[in-house]
Every structure is written in C-alpha cells, then in structure tokens.
Amino acid sequence: MNGRLLIHCHDRHGIVAAVAGFLAASGANIISSDQHSTDPEGGEFFMRMEFNFESGDLESLGRAFSQEVAERFDMRWRLTDGTAPKRMAVLVSKEDHCLVDLLWRHRRGDLNATIPLVASNHPDWANDVAGFGIAYHHVPFPNEPELIELLRGSCDLVVLARYMRILSGDFLAQVGVPIINIHHSFLPAFAGANPYQRAYERGVKIIGATAHYVTEELDAGPIIEQDVARVTHREPAETMVALGRDIERTVLARAVKAHLDDRVLVYGNRTVVF
Amino acid sequence: MNGRLLIHCHDRHGIVAAVAGFLAASGANIISSDQHSTDPEGGEFFMRMEFNFESGDLESLGRAFSQEVAERFDMRWRLTDGTAPKRMAVLVSKEDHCLVDLLWRHRRGDLNATIPLVASNHPDWANDVAGFGIAYHHVPFPNEPELIELLRGSCDLVVLARYMRILSGDFLAQVGVPIINIHHSFLPAFAGANPYQRAYERGVKIIGATAHYVTEELDAGPIIEQDVARVTHREPAETMVALGRDIERTVLARAVKAHLDDRVLVYGNRTVVF
Amino acid sequence: MNGRLLIHCHDRHGIVAAVAGFLAASGANIISSDQHSTDPEGGEFFMRMEFNFESGDLESLGRAFSQEVAERFDMRWRLTDGTAPKRMAVLVSKEDHCLVDLLWRHRRGDLNATIPLVASNHPDWANDVAGFGIAYHHVPFPNEPELIELLRGSCDLVVLARYMRILSGDFLAQVGVPIINIHHSFLPAFAGANPYQRAYERGVKIIGATAHYVTEELDAGPIIEQDVARVTHREPAETMVALGRDIERTVLARAVKAHLDDRVLVYGNRTVVF
Amino acid sequence: MNGRLLIHCHDRHGIVAAVAGFLAASGANIISSDQHSTDPEGGEFFMRMEFNFESGDLESLGRAFSQEVAERFDMRWRLTDGTAPKRMAVLVSKEDHCLVDLLWRHRRGDLNATIPLVASNHPDWANDVAGFGIAYHHVPFPNEPELIELLRGSCDLVVLARYMRILSGDFLAQVGVPIINIHHSFLPAFAGANPYQRAYERGVKIIGATAHYVTEELDAGPIIEQDVARVTHREPAETMVALGRDIERTVLARAVKAHLDDRVLVYGNRTVVF
Incomplete structure (x- = not known):
C-alpha cells in the first residue's frame, strides 16, 4: 500500500x-x-x-x-x-478542449481517478463522452438543484472544464468537495468575463490560463497552476482564444493531477504544491 | 544611408x-x-x-x-x-540592475543611442555611471522642475530604469519625448506599488515584468514588451524581487532596443512591434 | 478567393x-x-x-x-x-497522443485539410479514428509497398504522428509529397532511437520535440518547429516520456498548421516559416 | 550558525x-x-x-x-x-557578459562568495574588474602553469565565464576544486567550437546555454543548469550570439549560485540540484 x-x-x-x-x-x-x-x-x-x-x-x-x-x-x-483513485466529476459548457483532454488522459491512465459522470448545460458532447464509456448528463440552465443532486455524495472532486456558469455559495456548500476551475487568463489579470477580448484591448504581449480552487468570490480562489504564451500585435482576440486552448488544457490537467496525487495544500488563499 | x-x-x-x-x-x-x-x-x-x-x-x-x-x-x-543614434536619458532610483544593464549594453554597442545623462533622486550610482563615462545628476525629490530643465531638448527618449517616483502630466508634456518605464509585474495585474508583495499574497505561480510607454494614468500606457518567470510556494516576496530583476532588465532592454530601432508604432493604447 | x-x-x-x-x-x-x-x-x-x-x-x-x-x-x-484544403494522410504506430490531437483539431476546424486516411502498423487506433469518421488502414510491417499504394496520389501531405518505422528513400520518392515527422527530442540532440532514455542518461535539464520534413537521412531534415520543457533530477525517463507527449503534440500541430497555411519555405536544409 | x-x-x-x-x-x-x-x-x-x-x-x-x-x-x-562564503576564482577570455554579470551579482550580495581573483588570457577587462575592487591577472596563452600557480590553494571553485581555452586533465587534477563552465549551446547539441554558427546552419528554432562541471572530456561533464530562447529564420548566427549572451549569463549565474549554496550533488555524470 x-x-x-x-x-x-x-x-x-x-x-x-x-x-x-x-x-x-x-x-x-x-x-x-x-x-x-x-x-x-x-x-x-x-x-x-x-x-x-x-x-x-x-x-x-x-x-x-x-x-x-x-x-x-x-x-x-x-x-x-495513494492507490485508491478519487472520484472526479466534470462540468463543461460549449468548449470541449479541456473535457476531451481530461478524458483522453484518463483513458491513458495518467490520472488516478474514476469519472462517475460528465454534466453540461449543453447537449453537445454526449457522443464524445459516450465514446469514452462515461455517463453524460445534459442539465439545462438554470440547473443548480439538479447538479447538486447529481454530484452530492458521488464524487470527491469536481472539475470545471470550461463550465461557464457561476456557481452559488450554496452550491459549493451542498456539494461539499473541492472544485477546480480553469480560468482563461493569468489571474488576477482579467478575472471575470471575456478575458481574451480584454487582453487584446489592453494590448498585452502575454496571455495565460489559471487553474484554481473555486470559492464564493469569482476567480479569486487559491491558485494551483498557471502558464502563459506569447502573443504579438498580429493575434486578434479570436486567435488568442485558439492559442489559449492549448494552455488551458495543459494547466488544468497539471492542476487536476496535482490534486489527485495529494500534492496540494491550501493555506489561506494560497497553495503549497509539492 | x-x-x-x-x-x-x-x-x-x-x-x-x-x-x-x-x-x-x-x-x-x-x-x-x-x-x-x-x-x-x-x-x-x-x-x-x-x-x-x-x-x-x-x-x-x-x-x-x-x-x-x-x-x-x-x-x-x-x-x-537608421544610422543616426537617438539621445537616451535614463532616470533611476534605488535599484541599479536595469541601469547597469543598459549602460553595459550601450558600451557593447548593442543600443544605437547616445546617453547624454543619467539622473536620480539618489546619489548612490554616481561612481558606477562615471565608470561608463556618462554624466550623473543627483536631483533630490521633489525634483520635477530640475528634471525638466535637464531633459527638455537634450534627449529623444527617456528611460525610467526603476525610477520609483510618479511623474506628472505636466512633466510628460514639458519633456515632450517618449518615456519608457519598466514595471515589475505582468500588467494589468499588480499595477501600482509593491507588486511582488501583492503577487506573493495572491499566491500566483508566475511573476512578470512589463515595459510600456508612460502616460498620465499610472502603469496604464501602451505595452511594448513583457516576460515572466515561474515561482512556487517556496519563493517569499523578497526572492520574487531577486528573480524579478533578471526579467525586468531583459524586458526593458528589449523594449528600449525596439524603440531605438524604430520598430514600435503606438495605436490607441496598444503597440505594433515589428 | x-x-x-x-x-x-x-x-x-x-x-x-x-x-x-x-x-x-x-x-x-x-x-x-x-x-x-x-x-x-x-x-x-x-x-x-x-x-x-x-x-x-x-x-x-x-x-x-x-x-x-x-x-x-x-x-x-x-x-x-488558400480556400482549398490540402489532403493530409496520417501514419501512426503505438502512441496515440499526436494522432488524437490532430484529429481533434481537424474536427474543430483548426486545420485547413481533409484527412483521406490514417494508416498504422498496429490495429490499436481503429475505433478512435472511426469515431472521427475517418478511414483507418491497418498495414502490418513490413508495409512500404502497401503504404505507397495507399498514399500515392491520394494526399498532398503525409504526417508521421509518432510513426516509429524508418521510411526508405524509395518510399519518399514514390509518395512524392512532403512528409512531416515529429521527433521526440530537441534535434540535433538525441537523433535516432530512445531519445528520452538518452536524455535521462545525459542528465539534461531540458527536454524537447522537433517537427521536421523527412529526408533520406534519419532525423536530419529541415526543422519546422521545436519546443522544450524543463525537467529536473526528479523525472525518470518514463516521466520525461509523459511530459514529452504534451510538447510533441503541440509542436507537431504548429508545424502541420504552418505547412497547411503555406507558411513554410524550404531552403537548403533550413526553413523559412512566415 | x-x-x-x-x-x-x-x-x-x-x-x-x-x-x-x-x-x-x-x-x-x-x-x-x-x-x-x-x-x-x-x-x-x-x-x-x-x-x-x-x-x-x-x-x-x-x-x-x-x-x-x-x-x-x-x-x-x-x-x-552556510554562513562561510566560498572562494570563487573566475577565468575569462574575450567576452565580458558573464564576467560582468557575476561581479555585479557578487557586489549586490546575491552570491555567498569571495572573489580572490579574475584571470584572463587577454588584458581587456583589467579596468572593469578593478572597478569592482578585485585583482585581475593577465596570463597570456599558453598559460596552464601560471594559472595553476594562481589557483591552487587560493579558491574553492573556479568559474569559466566564457574562458575559451581547453584545460588539460593535468590542470583539473592540480587545481583540485570544482570547475563550472558555461557552454553556449543546449548540450549535448553543438558541443565544441562555434555552436551558434552550427545552430544556424542546422536551422534550429531554439538556441540554448548549458552550465556544467568540467571534466576531461570536452563539454561532457555533469549538467547543472540549462535554458533556451526561441529563434526564427530571421536571426543570423551573429544575432544568435547576441541573444545567447542573455541566456548564458543567467544560466551560469543560477548554476554558480546553486553550487555556492551547496545545492548540487554529482552522481555519475548527472546532477541532483536541490
């Protein structure tokens, strides 16, 4: 053992x-x-x-x-x-890159977890998820009661793989397990909506992504992992979105793996990642 | 030609x-x-x-x-x-890493510029600057009239090489040439004072530096260049400061070189860097 | 147009x-x-x-x-x-990460290409490829005549997505279209077999991946794209392999996209990538 | 203590x-x-x-x-x-960037060392080194006996800060302390002479630098630290040289600091860097 x-x-x-x-x-x-x-x-x-x-x-x-x-x-x-896999539920909205990447890494055996369910406010990814042999729940918004019903007691971790709805404090309390979110900016810059558009408008030369534990305050929870990519004046906001996908999925996967391997300790609003 | x-x-x-x-x-x-x-x-x-x-x-x-x-x-x-060097004045306060790096690159011939003067609100770097054969002006704070007197007409560019005093709109107007500042964070995160301390408190996993043109709004001018370095929970704020020095001097040098080579076009609050 | x-x-x-x-x-x-x-x-x-x-x-x-x-x-x-998609055939062996990534990017519309076929010396990925609606050909080694038969005239580009068999000069001549390979080291270091094992033994602190056009000389063709990741003494060769997957798929995707967008010019043994 | x-x-x-x-x-x-x-x-x-x-x-x-x-x-x-500084001698040839950077870091107090001497086969840096209050020895090539005389017993570490002469096995034995060299490529690629020219000719998209302990076999000793920078077809070999300077000095400084802080253990031809 x-x-x-x-x-x-x-x-x-x-x-x-x-x-x-x-x-x-x-x-x-x-x-x-x-x-x-x-x-x-x-x-x-x-x-x-x-x-x-x-x-x-x-x-x-x-x-x-x-x-x-x-x-x-x-x-x-x-x-x-360390030999006992954690149960990891995944929530997703309209973007599939983090979802597909997590399912693929899971299938390879890179993540020490079981995935009891994927839930989404959209029906789009039902076939893809079925292809990995995992249950898909389409739960149209507003959906907090249904999600709580699905998640409570069935998982040890919830991953927001580009789930674009804000979760209430009540939801966090009821689900009662750690929730990891991927935000598509290098927090604390561009917390909230449309970070790539705002990054474009500010004229930054670097974009990033941040995986963090979800707390009641939006995009303000303890940061687990971040990474960045260079951009130039040539990249419009939509190209940043495409470049950002590659960073988001990698950053989320690293954070999830660190959590599953019990490498993360939360201390105040900060993390120690061993 | x-x-x-x-x-x-x-x-x-x-x-x-x-x-x-x-x-x-x-x-x-x-x-x-x-x-x-x-x-x-x-x-x-x-x-x-x-x-x-x-x-x-x-x-x-x-x-x-x-x-x-x-x-x-x-x-x-x-x-x-392109063969005519620009006249570049440098302002500095208590930290010498950007100053020394610029003077050293200038001596190597990497920067197509002359340096008519270095000015500081501190006397500390007089000997170092003299060693490079450049005039050093100690101008204790408050010092805007004296600085304007020194700079107006004598330079085509002012570089704030960790000059830690806020310059007024009147100063910008009177000096009348582009001013490049190095800010010790990946803007727009941690604009203003003590960015490393605030980065530490937020628990970020990446720190950065930003070179930008100075405008009346603090740390909000057009960004020319940025770069970052990874940090972990092991780095206290003072270690971030030390790591940050290496990024700051490189980012500032790249931005200054791009400006001197006429590679930067400002457009709204953004830059095109060819 | x-x-x-x-x-x-x-x-x-x-x-x-x-x-x-x-x-x-x-x-x-x-x-x-x-x-x-x-x-x-x-x-x-x-x-x-x-x-x-x-x-x-x-x-x-x-x-x-x-x-x-x-x-x-x-x-x-x-x-x-630029509006006409190129026909891109993909060869793969035992590792699926580059294959799945290319197929997923293709489905998203990120690659301006059609994929007439995937061929492999192994049967393993038939279901996955079928899930993307693409033909899968299992062609056990030795297989050059069969591959030539499949590829000649049916594609404008061949991508070796971790295809681990060496192709003969005759094969290159007969297929007659550009071939892009992903090699799992920062060439020219560790050309040939088992690069991660050799990187581990040499004690490097950085590993990498290289996408290049295939020529008769193994791993010596014009380099299109490279990227790297840091490693420490903590990573055994098998962990390098896992870390390397994330670099390999990204480097290959960038190189393929640059080729499909007609951004690559070969000059001697070097490339210009606009 | x-x-x-x-x-x-x-x-x-x-x-x-x-x-x-x-x-x-x-x-x-x-x-x-x-x-x-x-x-x-x-x-x-x-x-x-x-x-x-x-x-x-x-x-x-x-x-x-x-x-x-x-x-x-x-x-x-x-x-x-840990409170006792090590005695660090520095050898240098025609390039000053690593030398100046080490001396500047030493003056800032970033390196827990004393510098008993700088020696060079060229007279060029006598004034600069004197400006830091350190003894400079001009020892024209061939110079091994003179260098051994200077170094034996007077230092705990020798740093080759772009010292471009090959040292004999006898030299290593006689000096009898660890020697750290900075090589201007990402070893094992481009060991030996003219690495940037060869990197240009091979058409790599990434250049690098490597700090390693010196052994009898040229550029083959245990690697302490490496880093890289991206290049494109736009950079001729001489621009790579300039870009490489910024990497070299940083990589060397990190390796020297790790050694001075007793963070490096050599094991076979590899290092553990805590």
Whole structure:
C-alpha cells in the first residue's frame, strides 16, 4: 500500500524527526518527502510524505499518528491511500478542449481517478463522452438543484472544464468537495468575463490560463497552476482564444493531477504544491 | 544611408504597391519590410520598411513621399535615419540592475543611442555611471522642475530604469519625448506599488515584468514588451524581487532596443512591434 | 478567393515593388505580406503574400506572373488557393497522443485539410479514428509497398504522428509529397532511437520535440518547429516520456498548421516559416 | 550558525528518520529539507538538510554524525557552514557578459562568495574588474602553469565565464576544486567550437546555454543548469550570439549560485540540484 501523509502546523523544533521517526517505527518506508516552511522562526510548516506500508491498515496508522504526533504539534493533517483513485466529476459548457483532454488522459491512465459522470448545460458532447464509456448528463440552465443532486455524495472532486456558469455559495456548500476551475487568463489579470477580448484591448504581449480552487468570490480562489504564451500585435482576440486552448488544457490537467496525487495544500488563499 | 519608413493608415487596396513603387523609383533598395493589418476590410494598416538609400537625402525623400503617396492614403508616417543614434536619458532610483544593464549594453554597442545623462533622486550610482563615462545628476525629490530643465531638448527618449517616483502630466508634456518605464509585474495585474508583495499574497505561480510607454494614468500606457518567470510556494516576496530583476532588465532592454530601432508604432493604447 | 504567393530568388533591387505592383494591377488586394532576406547584398530573398482575388482565376494569374515577374528575377515560386484544403494522410504506430490531437483539431476546424486516411502498423487506433469518421488502414510491417499504394496520389501531405518505422528513400520518392515527422527530442540532440532514455542518461535539464520534413537521412531534415520543457533530477525517463507527449503534440500541430497555411519555405536544409 | 548536510547512499528503510532524529537530538533545528530517490527499492538516495545550530561546532557534529549515522548507511556526505562564503576564482577570455554579470551579482550580495581573483588570457577587462575592487591577472596563452600557480590553494571553485581555452586533465587534477563552465549551446547539441554558427546552419528554432562541471572530456561533464530562447529564420548566427549572451549569463549565474549554496550533488555524470 502507498500512503500519503500531508501536514500543516506552526513550525517548531523536531517536527521532521517526530514524523519520520513515527513512520519508521510503524514499519512505513518513506519513498518521498517534501516540506516547506514560510519561516523557520514561527512560520507555517507544511510537509508531504509518501511511503510504502505493507503491514497494517491506514486507519489504525492514522489513529496512532493523531495520538502520538499530531496532537503534540497541533497539526492539521490528512492521510490518504495513494492507490485508491478519487472520484472526479466534470462540468463543461460549449468548449470541449479541456473535457476531451481530461478524458483522453484518463483513458491513458495518467490520472488516478474514476469519472462517475460528465454534466453540461449543453447537449453537445454526449457522443464524445459516450465514446469514452462515461455517463453524460445534459442539465439545462438554470440547473443548480439538479447538479447538486447529481454530484452530492458521488464524487470527491469536481472539475470545471470550461463550465461557464457561476456557481452559488450554496452550491459549493451542498456539494461539499473541492472544485477546480480553469480560468482563461493569468489571474488576477482579467478575472471575470471575456478575458481574451480584454487582453487584446489592453494590448498585452502575454496571455495565460489559471487553474484554481473555486470559492464564493469569482476567480479569486487559491491558485494551483498557471502558464502563459506569447502573443504579438498580429493575434486578434479570436486567435488568442485558439492559442489559449492549448494552455488551458495543459494547466488544468497539471492542476487536476496535482490534486489527485495529494500534492496540494491550501493555506489561506494560497497553495503549497509539492 | 539606412532609412526607415513607418506608416499607419486605414487599410486600402494598393498601399504596398504604392509605397514599394515609390521607394524603388526613388532609388531606395528595400532590405526589410513588415506590415500588419487589423482587418483587410476597413481595418488599420501598419508598415515598416527599412531600405538602403545611397543617392540623395532623407528630407527630400520625405517631401516627395508626402506628396506622392502619404496624402493620397491619408497616412500618419515618419521617416528616420537608421544610422543616426537617438539621445537616451535614463532616470533611476534605488535599484541599479536595469541601469547597469543598459549602460553595459550601450558600451557593447548593442543600443544605437547616445546617453547624454543619467539622473536620480539618489546619489548612490554616481561612481558606477562615471565608470561608463556618462554624466550623473543627483536631483533630490521633489525634483520635477530640475528634471525638466535637464531633459527638455537634450534627449529623444527617456528611460525610467526603476525610477520609483510618479511623474506628472505636466512633466510628460514639458519633456515632450517618449518615456519608457519598466514595471515589475505582468500588467494589468499588480499595477501600482509593491507588486511582488501583492503577487506573493495572491499566491500566483508566475511573476512578470512589463515595459510600456508612460502616460498620465499610472502603469496604464501602451505595452511594448513583457516576460515572466515561474515561482512556487517556496519563493517569499523578497526572492520574487531577486528573480524579478533578471526579467525586468531583459524586458526593458528589449523594449528600449525596439524603440531605438524604430520598430514600435503606438495605436490607441496598444503597440505594433515589428 | 484567397491566394497565396510564395517566392524565393536572389535578392535584388525592386522585387517587392515588382510583385506588389503586379498584384495591384491584377486586381488582387494584398492582405498580408512577409519577407526575409539573408543579406540585402546578394543574399537569398523569400516572400509570402496573401491576397484577396475576386476577379479571375489563379491559373491565369500564375501564367501572367511567370511571364511578367518571375522570369525576370529568376524566381522559384508557387501560387496556391488558400480556400482549398490540402489532403493530409496520417501514419501512426503505438502512441496515440499526436494522432488524437490532430484529429481533434481537424474536427474543430483548426486545420485547413481533409484527412483521406490514417494508416498504422498496429490495429490499436481503429475505433478512435472511426469515431472521427475517418478511414483507418491497418498495414502490418513490413508495409512500404502497401503504404505507397495507399498514399500515392491520394494526399498532398503525409504526417508521421509518432510513426516509429524508418521510411526508405524509395518510399519518399514514390509518395512524392512532403512528409512531416515529429521527433521526440530537441534535434540535433538525441537523433535516432530512445531519445528520452538518452536524455535521462545525459542528465539534461531540458527536454524537447522537433517537427521536421523527412529526408533520406534519419532525423536530419529541415526543422519546422521545436519546443522544450524543463525537467529536473526528479523525472525518470518514463516521466520525461509523459511530459514529452504534451510538447510533441503541440509542436507537431504548429508545424502541420504552418505547412497547411503555406507558411513554410524550404531552403537548403533550413526553413523559412512566415 | 547555518549548517548544510548533503547525503548520498543506497536507499534503505529509515534514513530520513535516522538523520532527522540525529539532528534533533543534537539540538539542530531543520529549516529546510529536500530528498530524492531514484527508486525506493534499491535505488540511490540523496538528501540535503539545512538547519540552525546554535549550540556547538560543526566539526564535532560531523564526527558524531559519521559515527552514529553515516557509517551505518554507508553514506557519502558533506557538512558545510552556510554562513562561510566560498572562494570563487573566475577565468575569462574575450567576452565580458558573464564576467560582468557575476561581479555585479557578487557586489549586490546575491552570491555567498569571495572573489580572490579574475584571470584572463587577454588584458581587456583589467579596468572593469578593478572597478569592482578585485585583482585581475593577465596570463597570456599558453598559460596552464601560471594559472595553476594562481589557483591552487587560493579558491574553492573556479568559474569559466566564457574562458575559451581547453584545460588539460593535468590542470583539473592540480587545481583540485570544482570547475563550472558555461557552454553556449543546449548540450549535448553543438558541443565544441562555434555552436551558434552550427545552430544556424542546422536551422534550429531554439538556441540554448548549458552550465556544467568540467571534466576531461570536452563539454561532457555533469549538467547543472540549462535554458533556451526561441529563434526564427530571421536571426543570423551573429544575432544568435547576441541573444545567447542573455541566456548564458543567467544560466551560469543560477548554476554558480546553486553550487555556492551547496545545492548540487554529482552522481555519475548527472546532477541532483536541490
């Protein structure tokens, strides 16, 4: 079994030794470890350890960890089974590039996830999604109650693969799992509608895309990944849209993969991506 | 003699033929040509032609061009002598990386310019600038009248090489030449003060720098060049500042070089950079 | 009608004026123009002009151009109809990422081409290709005669979308159309087999992909497009393979699009990509 | 005091716990930790730990570490004092961009080093180096005995900042400290002389630079850092040279900084850069 332990606490003397010592004593063999401290003197401490664990179950390990280590350092922590795929639902609207890319990567085995469903406010992608053997739900707008019905309890992650409707705070609360969105600009520039048109009008020489966790405030949640591409005066807004597709799908895929691999820790409105 | 002709007009049938025909008939040999149209049907047309011109003077050529071509197409145009260096003044405050880089490139012969003066609200860089054989003026803040006195008539371009004081509209009007600024963010994100600190707080994964012409509105003028660098959760704001220096000096140098080579046309709040 | 004129000749005085004048006199309205000279004094001159042409046919225009302009300047030239899609055949082996990406871009309308067939030495992608409504030919290796039979006369371009068999000089001659290959390294580094493994062993910090025209010499033909991605000591060769897929498909798509849009001129073993 | 512990051994159960436990028990407070394993089952294990150490001296800590931990795991290791600057000598020939950049970064305090001397087979940079208050030695070629005399015992690192003479194996042995070279291509492409000319002739679309440790085989030592820039058909070899300067100086500076901060472990012909 492949375990992953993620930790966040105030930085103090002896954390690494305590955690590594605990795992070694429990028969877990650390295969990778990464840590970050915002300031060794009184800052925040983050750590991700991945380990092989042949002898025993994660639940018992977690209970022991809580008592023997976590309480002492007042840690926020989680322990996951790296071999267990997460259930990832995908929402999409009129643009298919992020959707197709995620489904294709999933089919290749690049994403450690199952996809219980794809839902859309448009019927357009039913055949494509069926071709990948995945259920497609056409849920015309307004559709929050229907989406909540579909998503609640059926998934561990929702991916907005260019889903162009704003979701309410109530929706976020009811669905209750992390939601990753891809926004088609290098946030915080051009939050909101029509970013490529506004990028064109501002005359920028670089466009970008941003994958972030969704919060109640539009396009303001913790950023997981960003990337950019150069443009010149030659690219009208519609060419930026086409160039942007290649960035959007790659940025979203990287963010989703990082999340599925339990590499992302949220801290305030920022992320640590190990 | 190396001539450069820059043109901006409404796009119409026959512009290239008219300009190229005029130059050929005048004995000018086109050595490079670049053009851009926002829309061949009624858009804006931009062109830059560089040519060898052995037989005659640019002034007569300009007069003939005005009568024979420019008036017919209602062109905005300029004709410059590519062998004549522009006079470039540099303003700087507490950070020396852009200043040193420009002076070093100038010494190498990479910038077709003379540097009549460097001025600063701080005395710090007097020795360095003297080492390059260039006059250094320490003009403590508030200093607009003194700067205007220094700059008016003595330069064709002012470069703000991390000059951290806001210049008034009156200053821009009195100095009367283009002013290029380097801003330490990928505009329009983080316009104004402390961009790296704000980038850190927003948790972006990419930082950048922007060279733009200065207008009355702070950090809102036409963008000439931008570039970016990746950052992670590991980089505190002060490390971003250090990483940013390498981007800032390169972006500013590219923008200055493009301007000195007459490659930039301003159109509304945007630029065409040939 | 949208015409494209591509020209290559020795650089001389008056070429642009002659071509632009000819097109204007023929009623063609130039909508974009790009040119390059390796040296205005006796170098090689390249030009691409795109124009609207309402009144008449391209064939007559070409005959007139040949007599009135091309012979005088001893030009190599071609004139194509930008609205006519090229016929593009695709060969693939065991890796599907470039294939799926090209088919998906084609379906979106991003590639001005028809795809008469996909052929492979493996049966694996028959269903996928059928899903895009395109004929799939499984032609087990050794297969050159069968491939020649399929391709000769049926296509204007062959794309090797990770086709892993070496093609003979006889094959190239018989098929007689340009062939674009994607090689999974930044050529000339790691030409030949297993580039990612060799990149890992050399300890490079950057991997890449190269799209080039196929010539008899393996991985040595004119390069159309390249791109790279950073790697660290953390990436074993198999992770490089996965990262490389994203670069390969993008680089190949850009090269194919440039070719389909008649933007590529081959000169010796190099390309001009307008 | 700021200590750095670098470790390389075969991967085994319990290494992290043993090292972290030892440091905690010794009163050292780990402030950053990074590790890498080529394969948790029998691969190679690398680790770098940085720690505050108020109570005691590094030498005693090293002796204790050797006995209590290192011998048990058969480790190669080194322990350095992060507050002690390394002595860095710089060799240069006709190109000043890497030299000036290193001296400027050193003056800013970005490099934790002292610079006992700059030596060159040319007299050109004597004034510049003197301006930074550093000794300049003009040692005309052939000069190996003189250079060995200058360097042996006086430095902990030699940086070849575009030093264009090949150094003999005997030189490397006699000087006896790591030597970092900047090569003006993305190795392994274009090892040896005139890489930009050869890049131009091959028609690449990307140029690069590589910083590596010098070994007896030319341009074949372990790579520390690489970066690239895009070029097009428009850039002749001499423009590539100019573009390349900006990459070279940045790549070299990053590699030197990583070395000075004890972030580089050499393993076979590869590097781990933490």
